[in-house]
Amino acid sequence: MLMPGGGVFNVGKGQITDDSELALSLARGLSGHRPSDGFPLESVAHQYVAWCDSKPFDIGNTCAAAFGVTPDKDGNYAAAMTQTAATNCSSSEANGSLMRIAPLAIWSVGELEESIVALARTEATLSHPNLVCQDCNAVYSLARQWFLEESLDISTLVCTKNVGHVRWAFVLAVYFLRQNESYERAIHQTLLKGGDTDTNAAIARILRGKQKHNFLNVLCSFRRKNQPQKLRVGGSRRTASSMPRAQDRELVVKDQTAYSVGPRHRTQVEESIRQEDKKLKYVEAEQLFQRDSKGDNVVPSVTKQQKLAKLQKGPILASTRKFRL
DSSP: OOOOOBTTTTBOTTOOOHHHHHHHHHHHHHTTOOGGGOOOHHHHHHHHHHHHHTOOSOOOHHHHHHHSOOOOTTSOOHHHHHHHHHHHSTTOOBSTTGGGOHHHHHHTTTSOHHHHHHHHHHHHTTTOOSHHHHHHHHHHHHTTTOOOSSOOOOTTOOTTSSTTBHHHHHHHHHHHHHSOOOHHHHHHHHHHTOSSHHHHHHHHHHHHHHHTTOHHHHHHHHHHHHSOOEEEETTEEEEGGGSOOGGGOEEEEETTEEEEEOHHHHHHHHHHHHHHHHHHHHHHHHTTOEEOTTOOEEOOOHHHHHHHHHHHTSHHHHHHOOOOO
16 A cells, blocks of 8 residues: 555655644653653643644644644643633534544553543543543543454445544544454555545554554555655656755656656757657658659649648758658
8 A cells, every 4th residue: 555645735655644743742742741640731732732833734623723822821721722622612523632642542551441531531621622522532542452342334434424523533443443454454444435534544543553563564564665766867866855846847748648857857858859759740741752763752642732831831841851842
């Protein structure tokens, strides 16, 4: 499976989106703290604000409303963030909290179930205080220790309806945790469901990869498949990152195929096209003639005369060769 990039936001090859960026922010906020001391609200809130201030290319409405707060007189964000979320985001059942919760599930391993539930619920209050979101956070964090015994049926799951609802990502994550599917097939199936694909896949991948104990191998394989390819350009070998910028490139059409070339190679490509065009015109012109026994060129029909006259008017033929009518 390859991650070629592109899409609505024109992301790079294998580039992470807001889901993984916020998960990393949560991991940084939890670093240096122990679950037994409770959820480090202020530390995590600072990380979320820093991420929001970095002007990410994609951010959900609920997260934007909660994380775009100003600190109090002591420079703290947690109180303002939870208050803003409670006031403006309590009706949201979006997946913005669940998509980033994986680091907490790992961080709290070994704690009592009641403690894990409390930690996961507290994290949700920073942006998604709705009870549905809190419940999903709690169950997701416990899923490593227990999960549903009855497998789920996702054949009728319509993730394109009410895109971004927390239900879709949660059901898919639990389903693939239970199924004997490969990591890559689980991600592939999740993407085929449509909707908020990057977030649904980000949530499902952690449980599946962690349950199969091969997450590191999967990441190494993904890196090998998606590393920048070497491109042969102008006789030198370069990586994709050293190619001309998109705004400095243009499309050159050759034999009905579009080639994207940089400014330094544009002249070479255009000259090649001109030479091929010249050869094609010569061939077409020669086909208009029949040679008599003396070797003289003879034009057999008026139609061919007209075609030849049209060809002779072209800048290439007129300047390089004269034909005798």
